[in-house]
Structures are given as structure tokens and as C-alpha cells.
Amino acid sequence: RKEVEQDPGPFNVPEGATVAFNCTYSNSASQSFFWYRQDCRKEPKLLMSVYSSGNEDGRFTAQLNRASQYISLLIRDSKLSDSATYLCVVNIPFRAGNMLTFGGGTRLMVKP
Amino acid sequence: GAVVSQHPSRVICKSGTSVKIECRSLDFQATTMFWYRQFPKQSLMLMATSNEGSKATYEQGVEKDKFLINHASLTLSTLTVTSAHPEDSSFYICSAIRTDPYGYTFGSGTRLTVV
Numbered sequence: 001r002k003e004v005e006q007d008p009g010p011f012n013v014p015e016g017a018t019v020a021f022n023c024t025y026s027n028s029a030s031q032s033f034f035w036y037r038q039d040c041r042k043e044p045k046l047l048m049s050v051y052s053s054g055n056e057d058g059r060f061t062a063q064l065n066r067a068s069q070y071i072s073l074l075i076r077d078s079k080l081s082d083s084a085t086y087l088c089v090v091n092i093p094f095r096a097g098n099m100l101t102f103g104g105g106t107r108l109m110v111k112p
Numbered sequence: 113g114a115v116v117s118q119h120p121s122r123v124i125c126k127s128g129t130s131v132k133i134e135c136r137s138l139d140f141q142a143t144t145m146f147w148y149r150q151f152p153k154q155s156l157m158l159m160a161t162s163n164e165g166s167k168a169t170y171e172q173g174v175e176k177d178k179f180l181i182n183h184a185s186l187t188l189s190t191l192t193v194t195s196a197h198p199e200d201s202s203f204y205i206c207s208a209i210r211t212d213p214y215g216y217t218f219g220s221g222t223r224l225t226v227v
Contacts, residue, residue: 043205043218044156087155099146100207100216104155 023088032091118219135206142208
């Protein structure tokens with residue numbers, strides 16, 4: 001079983017739609033959770049951290065359910081520029097520090 | 113702030129040659145850097161953890177003699193792909209941990225093509 005699992009998609013949605021992605025993680029020792037965005041042939045960029053109480057940043061809302069070990073990302077009022085791959089990332093304690101483990105990514109395509 | 117510079121951004125080399133990729137933290141000191149590899153339509157896979165002043169820690173399945181990592185200073189880690197083969201063609205990305213504030217910063221990646 002992969003440590004971080006995501007539906008690869010693609011999710012094809014029209015502009016203005018609301019879309020949600022889920023992610024599950026297997027290591028209960030995971031401490032921190034993030035959503036990264038990766039555009040084609042570019043490095044990942046932090047979209048938002050995910051807090052236990054849930055957090056919102058503009059059109060983006062992230063939720064964490066520790067009991068079920070899943071994370072979600074909700075995008076409202078989708079824009080064409082939201083088209084990208086969204087990576088669920090989990091910070092797992094290891095050896096001398098922490099390391100990021102990436103999900104396979106969920107591809108989003110927003111159409112006009 | 114918290115910029116990580118990765119160079120080169122793109123390289124094409126002949127099979128059998130070696131390629132060095134540099135990762136520099138420009139405005140902070142990074143005792144730990146990570147090297148990832150990403151094949152098309154796949155996620156980032158951790159190759160190794162680079163620790164300043166000590167040997168790198170390699171993930172299972174990554175050949176340490178093929179992917180040489182040197183972290184000689186607090187701002188520079190290098191990855192050398194030795195005797196490159198076409199199957200080594202991939203997108204290589206480094207990441208550094210900053211401590212204040214705590215977080216990860218990624219380099220812009222290096223697209224390696226071995227012909």
C-alpha cells in the first residue's frame with residue numbers, strides 16, 4: 001500500500017465549478033500535511049498547509065481527518081489557471097528529522 | 113526569502129557521461145537537503161537525503177555509486193549522475209529545509225535527457 005494515495009484523475013471541470021480532491025495516508029505518525037500544486041515540467045509549490053481544524057485560503061479549503069487518515073482539498077469557483085496537478089504531501093518523522101512523502105498527484109483540468 | 117537555486121535547469125548528455133546538478137540555498141543555511149526524481153506522469157520519489165558534513169542517506173533501490181551526493185557546505189549540495197544511461201532521463205528536484213520559519217523550499221528542477 002502506498003504511503004500517500006490520491007486519485008490520479010484527471011478531473012475535467014468547467015470554469016466556475018466546485019471540485020474536491022481526497023487523499024489518504026497510511027502512517028499514523030504523520031505530523032504535518034500539505035497540498036502542493038505542480039504545473040507541467042515545474043517544481044511543486046506550496047498551495048496550503050492543512051490544519052486539524054480545517055483552514056481556508058480564498059477559494060481553497062483544506063480539511064484533515066486524523067481518525068480516518070484522510071485529507072481533502074476543495075476548490076470553489078474554478079478558474080482556468082487552476083489547471084495543474086495537486087499533490088497531497090505528508091510530513092513523516094524519520095531518522096534525524098522529517099521527510100515529505102508525496103502522493104501521486106491529482107490532475108485538474110478546468111475548461112472554458 | 114528562502115530561495116533554493118538549482119542548476120542546470122535542463123541538460124542533454126550522451127550515454128556513459130556524468131552530469132552534475134547543483135542545489136544552493138541562497139539566503140539560508142540548509143543542513144539537510146533532499147533529492148527527488150520524477151518520471152513523466154508520476155509523483156516525486158525521494159532518492160536520498162543529503163546531510164552537510166556527512167554521508168548521504170539513500171532510499172532503497174537507489175544506487176549510491178551511481179548517484180553521488182556531496183553536501184560540503186551549509187548552502188550547497190550536488191548530485192552527480194555517473195555513467196548516465198537513457199533510463200536515467202528524468203526530472204530531478206532538490207529540496208531544502210529552512211528552520212526559521214520552518215518549511216521546505218524546492219529548487220526549480222533539472223530535466224535530464226540522456227541520449
